[in-house]
Structures are given as C-alpha cells and as structure tokens.
Amino acid sequence: MNNSFTLQQLAEILQAKWIGDPDYKVIGIASLDKAEPHHLSFLSKKKYEGHLHSTRAGVVIVKHDVSVPERLNALIVPDAYLAYAKVTKLFCRRVKPQAGIHPGATVDPRAVVPPSVSVGPGCYIGPNAVIGENTEIHAGAVISAGCRIGVDCIIYPNAVIYHDVVLGDRVTIHSAAVIGADGFGFAPSREGWVKIYQLGSVRIGNDVEIGASSTVDRGAIDDTVIEDGVIIDDQVHVAHNCKIGRNTAIAGCTGIAGSTEIGENCLIGGLVGIGGHLKIADNVQFNGSTAVTKSITEAGIYSSGTVIQDVHTWRRNAVRFGQLDQWVERVKNLEKHVFPEQEANSNKSD
Known part of the structure; x- marks a missing residue:
C-alpha cells in the first residue's frame, strides 16, 4: 500500500485548496506538537492557532479562517477535523488478508x-450462512447457522455471531464482540427461574461499527435492530428488542435495557445507563454517567448525578x-405558619 502522498495529491483527494510546494511528500500523520517534517498534521480549533508557529509538520490541514505561517505547506478546508478523519484511511497500515479459506477453518458445505x-484460521461458518463479497472473517471468529453477512464486512478475531443474525454492508465487528446472544428473559416460578427462549434475532444495517x-x-419475539450508520464503542450492552436509530453514537461501558428505542443522531456518553421500555427522541445527547430512568421526548443535552467532591464532603x-x-x-410546615394567606389561597384554588 502506498502511504506516501504529495501536497497536491492530498488536495485533490480532499477537494481542498493548497499553499506551498505541490510536490512535498508526507508519509504519516502526527499531532502538531509531535510532528516531524515528513508528517501531515491538522488544526481543528482556532484557539490553538499559535501552535502553527512551533510545529515541525511538513503539511497542515486548517480551516479557511486560520492564518498559516509562510514556511508551512497547508491544505485549506471548511472542516479540518473532518478532513483529518478522511485522510487517516490513506495512512492506515492494516493489511487486508488474502481471499480464500484457510485450511484451519471449518466451513459447513451448505454455507455460501x-x-x-477471506476466512482465517480457526473460524467456523455454519450451515446456510451466506457471506457477502470481499468480507473478511478473521481468526477464531464464529458465524453461526443461517446468518446473512453483507459485502465488505470485517469480522475481527474471536467475534461470535449467533444463528440467523443479519448484517448489512460494510459492517465492522471488533474482537470478542457477541451479536445475537440470548436476551435476559426468565419467568419466576416456585421451582426457580424458567427460561424464555429468545425467538427473535438481530438486524444490523449498513456502515455500522461495533466495538470490542x-x-x-437477540430479541425475545421481534428482532433487536441497529440501523444504518450507528457506531458503538467497546464494552457496550444492547439488550433484547432494543432499537437504535440511524447515525447514533454510543460510547464505552454504556448499558441499554430491553425494549428501549433510541432515536436517530443521538450521542450517548460513556457509562450511561438507560432503563428498559423507554423511548428516546432524535438528536438527544446524554453526558457521561447519566442515569436515564424515563423517556425523553425532546431533543437536547441531558445529565444526571452529582459533581465530584472530596470523600468527606461527599459523605456528608x-x-x-x-x-x-x-x-x-x-x-412546607414553616410556610403554613409564616405565610398563612398563601395556604388559604391554595386551598381556595383546589
């Protein structure tokens, strides 16, 4: 893979304006304070503009309103952070595995x-599973019976996808993730807990990424649904029959209880706990460690909990x-004695 790009090549890829030497080459990306002359860097916040005078980066990505020192090569874009995100793909050194089934993999003859x-060593692909073109299934991953996996997916090592799960196109499942395990369904009886078999599945849309x-x-009767463009961080739990709306982002260690529906374009911070059978509107943001115990019907930013304090103050x-x-x-009792006329008016209104 070519990980060397000239200023002009990068400008064409990003559809950006450029200033400097069009033939100047960079071979990697680094932060402004750590960059060397062979690095590309970026400035996403104008308040750090002073760092441009001390950086050693060979090329910088900046917004239109930033003043660039004359010595620097620069790419001028409307959104520097977005441009940085796009060029990271160019410098990714992940090696795509060769197509084909490794001799150490087990593939049922009824699978497609x-x-x-690419099917790596130690993989298992069950009967009637259908795998889309150009998909990568890395070492030790399990694709169970009846699964449908779209094109250009990446299933990283030791991920497990249970039976009848459906993945769209360009889905990434990171290592040790489990898709389609039984939901937590049990009925109490005098003899103990009686398992409720989970008869639904999981349906995941296109361009979804699920962390390690x-x-x-899987759903109890209906499916658990993850819509297009959703991104889920590491160690997140999505319980049975949840629905996660398009382009929602969920940070690490979040737990979402069963049958909750989350709208589109939501931002859910780390360590958030969301109760069951709730409905969350589109464009809602939960700050980290928020406990969500009721439905949210209006877009906005929500938090809960108390601020950090020293332990003695916190205990008091x-x-x-x-x-x-x-x-x-x-x-209330004091108000009755100090403001008796307000109590009288309150009684009249009742």
Missing part, C-alpha cells in the same frame, strides 16, 4: 462463501440527600 471472502467485547442480544452530602424529603416537609 464467495471466492473473494460489546454485546447485542449523601446523608443530606437522604434527608431531603424530611426537609421539604419542614419547609
């Missing part, structure tokens, strides 16, 4: 695996929090 697919060690459980305030109900009642 085109010649363009994350789990998406935790005790006081438990006394809030008593204090509210005391304030």
Whole structure:
C-alpha cells in the first residue's frame, strides 16, 4: 500500500485548496506538537492557532479562517477535523488478508462463501450462512447457522455471531464482540427461574461499527435492530428488542435495557445507563454517567448525578440527600405558619 502522498495529491483527494510546494511528500500523520517534517498534521480549533508557529509538520490541514505561517505547506478546508478523519484511511497500515479459506477453518458445505471472502484460521461458518463479497472473517471468529453477512464486512478475531443474525454492508465487528446472544428473559416460578427462549434475532444495517467485547442480544419475539450508520464503542450492552436509530453514537461501558428505542443522531456518553421500555427522541445527547430512568421526548443535552467532591464532603452530602424529603416537609410546615394567606389561597384554588 502506498502511504506516501504529495501536497497536491492530498488536495485533490480532499477537494481542498493548497499553499506551498505541490510536490512535498508526507508519509504519516502526527499531532502538531509531535510532528516531524515528513508528517501531515491538522488544526481543528482556532484557539490553538499559535501552535502553527512551533510545529515541525511538513503539511497542515486548517480551516479557511486560520492564518498559516509562510514556511508551512497547508491544505485549506471548511472542516479540518473532518478532513483529518478522511485522510487517516490513506495512512492506515492494516493489511487486508488474502481471499480464500484457510485450511484451519471449518466451513459447513451448505454455507455460501464467495471466492473473494477471506476466512482465517480457526473460524467456523455454519450451515446456510451466506457471506457477502470481499468480507473478511478473521481468526477464531464464529458465524453461526443461517446468518446473512453483507459485502465488505470485517469480522475481527474471536467475534461470535449467533444463528440467523443479519448484517448489512460494510459492517465492522471488533474482537470478542457477541451479536445475537440470548436476551435476559426468565419467568419466576416456585421451582426457580424458567427460561424464555429468545425467538427473535438481530438486524444490523449498513456502515455500522461495533466495538470490542460489546454485546447485542437477540430479541425475545421481534428482532433487536441497529440501523444504518450507528457506531458503538467497546464494552457496550444492547439488550433484547432494543432499537437504535440511524447515525447514533454510543460510547464505552454504556448499558441499554430491553425494549428501549433510541432515536436517530443521538450521542450517548460513556457509562450511561438507560432503563428498559423507554423511548428516546432524535438528536438527544446524554453526558457521561447519566442515569436515564424515563423517556425523553425532546431533543437536547441531558445529565444526571452529582459533581465530584472530596470523600468527606461527599459523605456528608449523601446523608443530606437522604434527608431531603424530611426537609421539604419542614419547609412546607414553616410556610403554613409564616405565610398563612398563601395556604388559604391554595386551598381556595383546589
């Protein structure tokens, strides 16, 4: 793979204006403070514009409103961070495995695996599974019976996809992720818990990425659904019958309880807990560690919890929090004595 690009080549790829030497070459990307002359770097926030005077980067990506020192080669774009995201693909050194089935893989004869697919050592592909063109299935991954995997997917080592799961095109499943495990369904009885067999599946749309060690459980009756463009970080749990709307982003260690529906273009911070059977509107943002216990019907930014404090202050305030109900009642009683006319008017309105 060619990981060397000239300023002019990068400008054409990004459809950007450029200033400097069109033949200047870079072979990698680095931050402004660590870049060397053979590196491409970027400035995404104008408040750090002063760093351009000290950087050793060979080429910088900047917005139109940034003043670039004369010594620097630059790519001028409307959104520097977005441009940086696009060029990272050019410098990715991940080696695409060769097409073909490794001798150490086990592929059921009833599975459909085109010649363009790569199947690594120790993989298992079950009966009636159908794999799309140019998909990569890395070492130790499991594709169970009846799965449908789209084109240009990447299933990283030791990921497990249970039976009858459907993945769209260009889906990436990272290592140790589990897609389609049983949802947490049990009915209580005098003899103990009775398992509710999970009869639904998981349907994942196009251009979805699911992080390492994350789990998406299959539905109890209907399917769990992850729509197009969703990105899910590491160690996230999506419970049975959830629906995650298009282009929503979910950060690490988030847990979403069963049958909750999350809208489109939502941003869910790390360590968020979302209760079951809730509905979250489009364009909602939950800050990190938010506990979501009710449906959210309007777009906006939401938080919960208390600010960080030293432990002694936190303990005192935790005790006081438990006394809030008593204090509210005391304030109400005081108001009755201090403002009796307000109490009288309140009774009349009732």
